[in-house]
Amino acid sequence: MTTNISSGGRAKCELSFTVNGERRTVRVHPMERLLDVLRQELALTGAKEGCAEGECGSCSVLMDGALVNSCLVPILQAKSANIVTIEGLAAGAQLNCLQEAFLDFGGAQCGICTPGMILAASHLLQRNPQPTIGDIREGLSGNLCRCTGYVQIFDAVAKAVQFKART
């Protein structure tokens, strides 16, 4: 890692990590938030800022398999990490089963929490492939949604479990 002082007076460093299966190298201030690096340096704008304090979960991404609020992660911490964002979930034009279910069962309304919510659901299903409704409620409680009242999100996750079981 090399560090220098940019013209703006903010020290920058170069670091690399994997995003959606691709190795990426950025040159940014080490305390820059992972969220900003994804959105501004890498143009991956699916992760959203809702509160900037880890309450709403709309900036959720997967980092080395863990669900993190990317607004709370300094980029230095993401060095060499394996990151998955909403953009990495679908295989080309083929939607992931969660995306499909959110679309069909009303899991997305305004859509701003949706990328984070789908990643949280995906994280839940990785740990617990057959969640009960209680598990889903609990598993998604770190991601706020103001539109849906969550019920159709639960429906969508439950349906995705069924899709998965069929395929």
Added chain:
Amino acid sequence: MTSNRIVGASVPRKEGRDKVTGRAQYIDDMTLPNMLYGATVRSRVPRGKIKKITFGSGIAWNEFVIVSAKDIPGKNCIVLIVDDQPCLADGIVNHPEEPILLLAHPDRHALPKAVDTISIEYEPLPAVFTIEESEEHREIIWGKDNTFKTYLVEKGDIDGVWEKADYIVEGEYRTGAQEQLYIENNGMIATYDPERGVTVWGSLQCPYYIHKALMTLCNLPADKVRVVQMETGGAFGGKEEYPSMIAGHAALLAIKSGRPVKIIYDRMEDMAATTKRHPSRTRHRTAVTKGGKILGGEIEFAVDGGAYTTLSPVVLSRGTIHAGGPYYWPNVRIRAKAMATNAPPHGAFRGFGAPQSLFAMERHMERIAQVVGLSPIEIRRRNFLQPGQTTTTEQTIREAIDLEKLLDRALELSNYHAKKQRFSKDNRMGTSKKGIGVAAFLHGAGFTGSGERNLSSVVDVEACADGSVRVLVSSTEFGQGTKTVLCQIVAETLGLEYDDVTIAQADTGEVPNSGPTVASRTVMVVGKLVQSAALGIKQTLTTSGALERSYSPAEFRTACQNYVAAHGTFRSSARFEAPSDVFWDDEKYRGEAYAAFAWAVYVAEVTVDLSTYSVSVNDLVALQEVGKVLHPVLARGQIVGGIAQGIGYTLYEKVIWQNGRMQNSQMTNYIMPTSADLPPIRVFFEEMGNIHGAFGAKGIGELPMDGPAPSIINAVEDALQVRFDAIPLLPEDIFEKLATESISKSGPHSAGGVQSQ
């Protein structure tokens, strides 16, 4: 053409794929070359004269673009109803967080420090923070008497009823402010060049409100202002009026700098500075017979409007008209007023005055029931509006609504009677008390009174070269499903496939003014217009001979392609025309207030834990008559989402005010429900149809906001046998009330306000 293939089916949301893949473009996802970032310097005092502004040291101020009131090319106001709200304070501030200066810089990290370094000296002026202080008139902070607007509704002879009453029942009810808390904060990008004028892109509900505000502020003609809606991450009324302010700020910075300017609020700024639901106070005095019939009543409805008029007159209007609930009042007098205080202006939020006055009405019905000695069910049954009767504004109920039937079905679905009995037995023991409560209510769809006539909305439907048709409206999508439902209506009307219909981005450079996306009007009012415009396309194609009277979707596409190839694309327009039999008197506030009402009965079941004083909702049955349901998944999504917000309004969401400023402007200390907090919400529809809406639809978006608060608080009263007449109701409020009640040792319902005659 088969009927209703598409209307009534849960087709995929038009923009859904973009939303689930993260591709949907919200305002903060957009960047323009050479763009600056803007920030707002705001008042730190509730009221005062600005004496001196000092730009602190250690900042390279020459790198910043700085805008003050004197840089405004046009009139310094945000045009809406009354032109009293400045875009930037000029010499005087009237509320905390009032915008004073604007800064822009290429590096957004440079802004917070610069804002902090600016110090503003004020000569403080006495401020007013509550409805009561405002009505005392000790300090006049707005107009002659601190009053933005009053209404008087009078029906029958209210002064003659008191002597005929067996009981006179009085009560006072209060509701607090509520933050809309859309997850996407407000934001705008503006550009300016002398040729094209100002263009703004943003998170917003009402493109033409902003268009009008910018024309006045920037002194530009209509064709030099363009407003484009980006994907909008929730709004709920919270992006109805304040976006005009932010668009104005971004435009002023863009004009001064000659560069694109982006302003994105962070959560604290959004919560502290932008609008919230109006706090309210409602007083009821009701004359009732021994048999529980309402003879008449006086209702005083007051809302806290904050420092400027903004939308308070119309919020007050809706609250006033809904104040009598779904009941028959032979005689009534409703006095309503919106008062000024030195808080940021309160504004639109789903329900728009109705949740406030309906909370009071439905709590007051419980009180009447107790005084008369009837059950909460029976008192409602005996007073429900019947077809042929008139509302408080003397609107005759023409539809065949049967509220008793609706009530019976809700009681059955919730197993009300059995539960009520079981809870009252079980509650004798233990520290956990259960209760069940009912609320009956109505919600008017569309603008109030002459509102739709004045809006005179226009929509276009366009025949495109590829044979598809495109809907052009200023109605915006912010989660409700506007795009989807309007396309369904057109596809159904023209006998096309859903995918044959697209909808244009809400861009004032392209779409006509179909009015604001508010007031549960989109599906009912705009939907009907879109349907009529679509028929115009069909008529053009058939009269020209391009299309047979009976056709398949493929034949339509071919005919449309051929016609457009020969004659060019064409549009069919429709403009709103008020039905001739609809009468409304703005002076007397009398007549047909709404083209249609939706009706509902909600039943809430709660548990109050007497060791933590917390209330949990265990079940919520929501039964409503909303006309024809055009999209079952979206409709259910609206109801459940509204109920979740209503539960937050009732039990969680408390705005803590200090000197007119919100103290808890963060998601960590302003608590909205999470997925773990909500009960099963069970949604049921009755469908009666409605002649005014497309395919029989009525408005739906706001209705579910009205029911949770009264049904839940009625249930809490049932559980504890203690009366609570204010929301939000937090555990500490319950603790305090129970402590006071046990000290005074008074019976549960012995507090004043009841006279027997």
